Amino acid sequence: MTDDLQYDNDNGISNPSDNRPFQDVLRANLARRQVLKGGLGLAAASFVAAPSLANAGFRHWPRRRGLINFTPVAVADGSGPMPSISPDYQYDVLIPWGDPLEPGGPAFSWPPNAADQAQQIGIGHDGMAFFPIDQSDCSPFDSKFRRGHWFRPGNYHGMLAINHEFGGNSHVLGKSSPESLEEVRTSQHAHGVSIVEIKKIHGQWRPLASKNARRIHVNTPVTFSGPVAGHPLLQTPAGNIPLGTVNNCSSGPTPWGTYLTCEENFNGYFGATNREQTWLPTEAHQRYGFSEGGFGYGWEKFDARFDLSNPDYKNEEHRFGWVVEIDPFDATQTPVKRTALGRFKHEGATSVIGKDGRVVVYMGDDERFDYIYKFVSADHYRDMLDRGQSPLDEGTLYVARFHEDGSGTWLPLTLDNPDLAGHFHDMAELLVHTRIAADLAGATPMDRPEWTTVAPNGDVYCTLTNNSRRTEADAANPLAPNPDGHIIRWHDSEEHTGTHFSWDIFLIAETTHGTEDSFSDPDGLYADPDGRLFIETDGGQKDGLNNQLLVADTHTGELRRLLTGVTGDEITGLTMTPDRRTLFVNTQHPGNGDPSLTNFPAPYDGVTIPRDCTIVITRKDGGIIGS
Ligand code: FEO
Ligand code: CA
Numbered sequence: 001m002t003d004d005l006q007y008d009n010d011n012g013i014s015n016p017s018d019n020r021p022f023q024d025v026l027r028a029n030l031a032r033r034q035v036l037k038g039g040l041g042l043a044a045a046s047f048v049a050a051p052s053l054a055n056a057g058f059r060h061w062p063r064r065r066g067l068i069n070f071t072p073v074a075v076a077d078g079s080g081p082m083p084s085i086s087p088d089y090q091y092d093v094l095i096p097w098g099d100p101l102e103p104g105g106p107a108f109s110w111p112p113n114a115a116d117q118a119q120q121i122g123i124g125h126d127g128m129a130f131f132p133i134d135q136s137d138c139s140p141f142d143s144k145f146r147r148g149h150w151f152r153p154g155n156y157h158g159m160l161a162i163n164h165e166f167g168g169n170s171h172v173l174g175k176s177s178p179e180s181l182e183e184v185r186t187s188q189h190a191h192g193v194s195i196v197e198i199k200k201i202h203g204q205w206r207p208l209a210s211k212n213a214r215r216i217h218v219n220t221p222v223t224f225s226g227p228v229a230g231h232p233l234l235q236t237p238a239g240n241i242p243l244g245t246v247n248n249c250s251s252g253p254t255p256w257g258t259y260l261t262c263e264e265n266f267n268g269y270f271g272a273t274n275r276e277q278t279w280l281p282t283e284a285h286q287r288y289g290f291s292e293g294g295f296g297y298g299w300e301k302f303d304a305r306f307d308l309s310n311p312d313y314k315n316e317e318h319r320f321g322w323v324v325e326i327d328p329f330d331a332t333q334t335p336v337k338r339t340a341l342g343r344f345k346h347e348g349a350t351s352v353i354g355k356d357g358r359v360v361v362y363m364g365d366d367e368r369f370d371y372i373y374k375f376v377s378a379d380h381y382r383d384m385l386d387r388g389q390s391p392l393d394e395g396t397l398y399v400a401r402f403h404e405d406g407s408g409t410w411l412p413l414t415l416d417n418p419d420l421a422g423h424f425h426d427m428a429e430l431l432v433h434t435r436i437a438a439d440l441a442g443a444t445p446m447d448r449p450e451w452t453t454v455a456p457n458g459d460v461y462c463t464l465t466n467n468s469r470r471t472e473a474d475a476a477n478p479l480a481p482n483p484d485g486h487i488i489r490w491h492d493s494e495e496h497t498g499t500h501f502s503w504d505i506f507l508i509a510e511t512t513h514g515t516e517d518s519f520s521d522p523d524g525l526y527a528d529p530d531g532r533l534f535i536e537t538d539g540g541q542k543d544g545l546n547n548q549l550l551v552a553d554t555h556t557g558e559l560r561r562l563l564t565g566v567t568g569d570e571i572t573g574l575t576m577t578p579d580r581r582t583l584f585v586n587t588q589h590p591g592n593g594d595p596s597l598t599n600f601p602a603p604y605d606g607v608t609i610p611r612d613c614t615i616v617i618t619r620k621d622g623g624i625i626g627s
């Protein structure tokens with residue numbers, strides 16, 4: 001059932017630049033690797049800026065009462081067709097793929113038709129954010145909430161914005177390739193974003209009828225703002241209006257209550273039929289990974305927008321690869337692509353309020369040897385909003401360079417950066433080709449940057465999920481190859497807005513194999529206000545495990561497994577209610593769509609189509625999630 005090509009989102013390497021800024025300062029790679037294998041803590045300390053942060057490489061920390069007190073899921077219990085959760089916790093299932101967006105909508109049937117899918121929850125559940133609705137007239141049906149001192153209406157009622165990253169044709173359509181425009185539309189409607197109003201009623205979360213609920217998919221009208229808006233690079237000869245968002249991976253809420261959804265592997269949905277003319281990839285096409293066959297979705301065969309060889313739709317590919325802002329409380333709002341945040345394979349947009357109230361957004365570009373970025377708004381975000389200006393439309397985009405000595409520099413991607421001089425006519429051209437600008441600036445090629453998260457002390461963590469093709473280690477990417485990934489941590493100057501930082505390696509996944517802490521391929525990431533770090537995985541886990549959710553204590557390095565998913569899935573997406581007593585995560589592509597592997601959320605029967613869904617997690621004693 002699986003279409004392997006479609007599930008390998010990271011085929012190939014599309015960074016051919018020579019950026020190896022560490023090369024002249026690297027230690028001998030072989031020696032480093034030996035040191036790393038011999039003792040990670042020692043190796044990490046040798047290139048860590050702040051010795052107190054020298055926490056790389058997990059060891060078996062003594063178990064003690066502290067931030068994390070739950071009984072972990074044992075390795076022996078972490079496989080099979082159903083999830084396993086810590087005995088101190090319980091889970092429920094919410095909004096599986098194909099359920100109606102609102103009660104009374106079209107019920108799931110497989111395979112769906114295009115019209116129904118546009119009114120149903122999409123597939124490929126990924127990044128999400130819970131926006132509480134603080135209505136005093138919402139009665140708490142759960143008596144624990146009523147009696148508890150942490151009662152607040154917003155803890156059981158809110159808008160859930162959720163990304164639908166991707167669904168392979170076999171899973172969605174029941175065939176490897178679409179055979180009509182109708183089937184392409186079904187696939188397109190399964191992608192995008194859902195905005196769902198959810199409420200806890202009689203102890204169970206469920207969707208409500210809502211004036212704010214909506215589906216945003218590949219054919220939803222969108223608009224552009226920021227430096228690229230209105231530029232010829234976004235115009236097609238056909239003159240078609242901008243439509244849609246695709247491969248919505250990670251995400252993040254803004255301080256002003258909107259949702260940022262991130263377009264990641266957008267290149268894979270384009271292909272070339274070569275009917276109109278023979279498509280020859282440009283340097284920019286190659287840098288962004290466009291190819292004649294794409295990921296095999298076959299949209300280009302019936303929808304000319306996605307045919308790179310159709311001259312009428314030249315530049316359509318420039319309309320994807322952006323961060324898109326969505327108002328979860330206004331279904332009439334047109335989603336806005338915020339071009340100042342750059343065009344690349346966006347993996348997350350983590351906002352934090354920095355010095356002088358400027359908003360800072362951290363972002364990864366998930367490709368082997370690609371980069372970590374941040375955007376800093378031009379002014380205090382409230383002042384900009386008061387002026388009717390988006391804080392995300394004017395500011396500076398930076399890319400990270402990690403130095404060997406534990407320091408780092410944020411390199412501005414601006415026309416007056418001497419390294420970029422003469423390469424771009426204007427900021428719009430630069431931003432459409434952000435990856436090329438970052439190559440020229442001398443950014444550090446990383447091992448697939450995925451999620452970023454900001455801890456309360458200002459430390460920023462970023463997952464580097466793996467890089468099987470790294471042949472030369474450097475300080476920030478210390479394993480070559482790096483099959484299991486690591487997590488890097490930095491601290492910016494000037495309360496996130498400065499151009500300098502210090503950094504260290506928080507952990508290296510390879511060190512955990514064969515232990516009860518075993519995990520690989522860190523991806524989703526969330527730092528809670530107490531110093532816990534929630535880590536979600538996506539990739540082949542070692543020691544027989546399914547993908548998983550773990551909780552780390554950033555003070556001690558202790559690591560415990562809270563949940564394992566089902567065969568063939570990925571655990572991703574993470575948001576909590578304000579009281580942190582309810583956690584929402586997702587199982588994505590359970591069984592890779594193969595019902596012989598899992599039928600989740602249905603019990604195992606070997607027949608029922610497995611469906612991506614949200615898993616709602618609570619502590620049995622009503623406590624803080626992760627404790
Ligand atoms: Fe969509 Fe890089 O994970
Ligand atoms: Ca991811």
Ligand code: CA
Nearest residue numbers: 450465523538
């Ligand atoms: Ca991933």
